Amino acid sequence: MLNLGVLASGRGSNFQSIINEIEAGKLNASIKLLIVDNPHAYAIERAKKHSIEYLYINPKEFSSKNDFFRKITDELKARNVELVILAGFMRIVRKPLIDAFPNRIMNIHPALLPSFPGLHGQKQASDYGVRISGCTVHFVDEGMDTGPVIIQAAVPVSPDDTEETLSARILKLEHKIFPEAIRLYADGRLSVEGRVVKIKGCELKDEYIVNPPLR
Numbered sequence: 001m002l003n004l005g006v007l008a009s010g011r012g013s014n015f016q017s018i019i020n021e022i023e024a025g026k027l028n029a030s031i032k033l034l035i036v037d038n039p040h041a042y043a044i045e046r047a048k049k050h051s052i053e054y055l056y057i058n059p060k061e062f063s064s065k066n067d068f069f070r071k072i073t074d075e076l077k078a079r080n081v082e083l084v085i086l087a088g089f090m091r092i093v094r095k096p097l098i099d100a101f102p103n104r105i106m107n108i109h110p111a112l113l114p115s116f117p118g119l120h121g122q123k124q125a126s127d128y129g130v131r132i133s134g135c136t137v138h139f140v141d142e143g144m145d146t147g148p149v150i151i152q153a154a155v156p157v158s159p160d161d162t163e164e165t166l167s168a169r170i171l172k173l174e175h176k177i178f179p180e181a182i183r184l185y186a187d188g189r190l191s192v193e194g195r196v197v198k199i200k201g202c203e204l205k206d207e208y209i210v211n212p213p214l215r
């Protein structure tokens with residue numbers, strides 16, 4: 001069984017999707033700890049409800065960002081965490097955590113990277129006027145949303161979309177691909193070559209999305 005540590009800053013719906021897959025017996029993993037950097041994160045309520053240990057770590061109590069991430073690393077290591085999940089964690093991860101978990105930190109981002117990294121990926125996509133956007137699960141390196149891509153999923157974007165409507169469409173897919181990426185890892189099917197993630201036994205379907213549809 002794979003030991004997970006989850007980092008979150010807010011609502012925690014991605015955290016919930018992972019809890020649900022585990023409780024349904026579809027993901028052979030155990031969440032050892034939730035760490036939040038925000039004492040009001042709704043993710044805390046979800047942890048309480050599912051009897052998952054949680055910790056609020058206040059970044060302001062540390063004299064440097066590296067010290068803050070050293071503390072996070074120590075707490076994760078103390079619980080034998082093997083894979084770290086960033087589920088709406090709104091900070092750039094620093095070296096102490098990355099060095100302790102090389103290619104063992106996964107993030108979900110609400111856009112098709114490398115397009116629209118950083119904050120408000122959905123708003124960036126709708127403001128830009130792209131026809132297709134989506135979400136990406138990737139391993140975390142020292143850049144902002146730059147690490148090796150594991151899974152991407154695409155949705156059509158309407159010129160009438162707002163940040164809210166597009167976010168809702170993308171979020172449904174986030175809740176599918178994040179647990180799936182963790183499952184691939186848990187099953188030992190992922191390997192990283194350079195910046196390319198290889199997936200054992202994965203057959204590509206030769207399909208496409210066109211938006212607006214062809215007539």
Ligand code: GAR
Nearest residue numbers: 010011012013014087088108109110
């Ligand atoms: C999700 O849409 C996630 O992709 C995004 O924050 C939201 C968190 O929702 N993450 C980022 O933008 C990271 N750059 P959640 O708390 O309900 O999982």
